[in-house]
Amino acid sequence: MSLALTRRVRQTAMVVCLCGAGGAAAACAPAVTTQQEVQLGADYSRQINQQLPLINDQATLQYVNNLGRRIAAVADPRGIPYNFYVVNSDVVNAFAIPGGHIYVNRGLIERSTNEAQLAGVLSHEIGHVVQRHSITQMQRAQNANTAIGVVYGVLLGRNPGGLEQAAVQVGGNAIFAGYTRDAEREADAVGVGYMVRAGYNPQGIVQLFQTLQSMQQRQPSSVEQWFATHPSEQERVANTQALIARTAGATASNLILDRQSFQTFRSRVQSLRPAPSDRR
DSSP, X not given: OOHHHHHHHHHHHHHHHHHTSSSSSSSSSOOOOHHHHHHHHHHHHHHHHHHSOBOOOHHHHHHXXXXXXXXXXXXXXXXXXXXXXXXXXXXXXXXXXXXXXEEEEHHHHHTOOSHHHHHHHHHXXXXXXXXXXXXXXXXXXXXXXXXXXXHIIIIISSOOOHHHHHHHHHHHHXXXXXXXXXXXXXXXHHHHHHHHHHTBOTHHHHHHHHHHHHHHHHOGGGSHHHHHHSOOHHHXXXXXXXXXXXXXXXXXXXXXXXXXXXXXXXXXXXXXOOOOTTOO
16 A cells, blocks of 8 residues: 555544544534524424424414423523424324424324323423434534545545445434434433423323333334334333432422313314324
8 A cells, every 4th residue: 555545544544533434423513503503493493394284273382382391491401492383193203303393293192191291202302402412413414424525535536426425325324223212212311300390290201101002002003103213112111210210309299290281282182173194
């Protein structure tokens, strides 16, 4: 190997190491500030809101935003504005995007039997935002693709072609194959603490996990999105029970399990126009 090529290999190895193509996250991608995250989330939410069948009933939105913001106020020290949306879909699912935009499907609300169960879902999604899981994943993806690009540039003296670009994308996705479940576990962990600090009984989320576990046996299609990205409910029940046992104040008798306001909210959601048949 020539001296020049040896130097190129060393340079490439250093870049791959720093950028974390399978290693450390976000070492090369520029840091995303909170202000940038909020702007990014606002841009994403505008696009998402044009695509999803959202429920626009004001009483429904007022309830879910009041509940979600109560939790976010004790969870996120940055004080960013949180917005909560209800998707008119009977599929059990919820997701968060950067900047405090959280979406919960009607199907998940209708299968929650008390307020603490829904509070647990929102706490979990707020945990994704606070821990910046989406931002970290975006930076990792950028780093993986940047590192591969540098390999081509340094070793081959050219950019990857079309088929090679596709391979880069597949490689980047493979790097993150286990990331989502780790993020889900972390969101579960911090979510328990958020629930307690917001005054909710964390046993609610255990109850919901158990309900979803039962649904997987009876109605697998209605929960397939949930189980595609989350750890098994059996694992989550065990982990959450252990977290509750270690969390100060988590068994206090004054924590909220349910209120009539939730039952009124849930009944209202159930009375709204049925979810579209495409089951998005």
